[in-house]
Amino acid sequence: MNPFCRMGLRRHLSAAEIVEQAVFARRLLSNEVGSITNVVFMGMGEPLHNIENVIKAAEILVDEQGLHFSPRKVTVSTSGLVPQLKRFLHESNCALAVSLNATTDEVRNWIMPINRKYNLGMLLDTLREELHLKHDYKVLFEYVMLAGVNDSTEDAKRLIDLVQGIPCKINLISFNPHSGSQFKPTSEEKMIEFRNVLAEGGCVVFLRLSRGDDQMAACGQLGKPGEVQAPLLRVPAQFRMA
Template identity: 45%
Template sequence: MSEIDFTNIIGFTLSQLKTEFAKIGLTNLDAKRVFPWIHTKSARSFDIMSDVPLKVRKILEENYSIKIPNCVTLQKSRDGTKKALLKLWDENCIETVFIPEEKRSTVCVSSQIGCAVGCKFCYTGTQNFVRNLTSSEIIAQILFWNESVTNIVFMGMGEPLLNFENLASALELLLEERAHNFSRHKITVSTSGIIENAIFDLAKFGVKLAISLHASNDETRSRIMPINNKYNIKTLINAAEEYQRNSNTDHVTFEYLLLKGINDSDANAIELSRLLRSIPSKVNLITFNSWPGSPFIGSSYDHAHRFAKILLGKGIRTIVRKSRGDDVLAACGQLKGKK
């Protein structure tokens, strides 16, 4: 079996599909007919594509596939959150999470197998980087749930901006009217703060950006996120400001994981408010979800609310985020593609 299955066409944008089809003598019209079958009519085989000529369907069957990975395990949390472990064509596994809420349902998508960034608080970070996911493997995680999904967050395994090309194809498909037709306001890409071209290229999609900040000064951030040695907080805030302007989004979200005795003092809250005063922002405070062998302890909910009160008092929009699915290790930073 090849390492990556390039015959699966569920992650192809319409223009990629046209280019692919041209290689085997099919037309742009064939591509235009096949495209909505995959994305809006949930076709999982070519034979049901009734408006595609039989001869074309036969050629498609010989050359391509429409595959959703098999589910190895499906766990359901007591709060309704579901976590699926999906097995890819090369036997590697990834996790995707479905989070139902009263007025919306969100899918948390992985972008890589493992992660090379190595944040100290993250379970995925303890697993070595294996490879980038293809755009088909990214889109498959949304199609897998087969439920009405209103929001997508790229907050699963991996650093999305280190797999920008495939992330961009997946975003194009999610935003495309003839495919998934999501509003750009319903998609969030989260980054640990990789300040390279990708963060600026992402702005053209106009999706929401969430930055994993998790510290109010460089000393602490470098300790828990080694990536800070390369892109420090000042560089990150400048990039966030530029992103917010270029993407025409209302604000940038800063994720802040509260770790007891590490980054959760009143002084940290005041320091954080100073960092964010010049940028339209929102802070998501998250209490730490522990995982086997984790070196940190999370701050309590009461403490999180105290921290939030200080930020709110300084005029920073802040919410304390409810942790979802932590009993099945489906919460933030708890994913690991383990069989």
């Protein structure tokens, strides 16, 4: 489970409930901001834990008789459940985003415990193999930047090496602090430096700075403050002083 989601597991949504959210949003906002063109499965837990209903909902979203979104505009985000990820790539033409967030197993084991089951090597090798079979398809790697944890120049250089052979784009995301979190955001200046190293290494990279943090609606903030307290994970020795 991605450590930046704070709501806790209640239950899985049905395919109809998932689609209804897009239908409702389209009705609610179409007159105010124009037509909705993008849908992203994220922020309410791990989508691939509910893979049956997610694939069904995605099919309806892109079907001509459904909501007729472009498959490139419907994205499913995952923390890296390898078997489900493989099934998704086989059965769906919708876009895939993978929360990477670290360049070593030691750090990813700490901030994303799913890595203890599906480590970086397994995850990235699977993507390398599966995407070789898909034409004109790129995965989006999401990389939430955490001060003193995963934002060094060495991390940037390792990231370049890790994604070699994988058709991809990298999205650098500003972390939004909240009560109960042990992480701090990387400065904007350091994020730009990190981005520049990746770009110079030949990566396609985007920079996403903070949005919605004043409403507790930004990345890592979804949920009522204090409602769910995520467990504080053991901090590797080299990061304890930081």
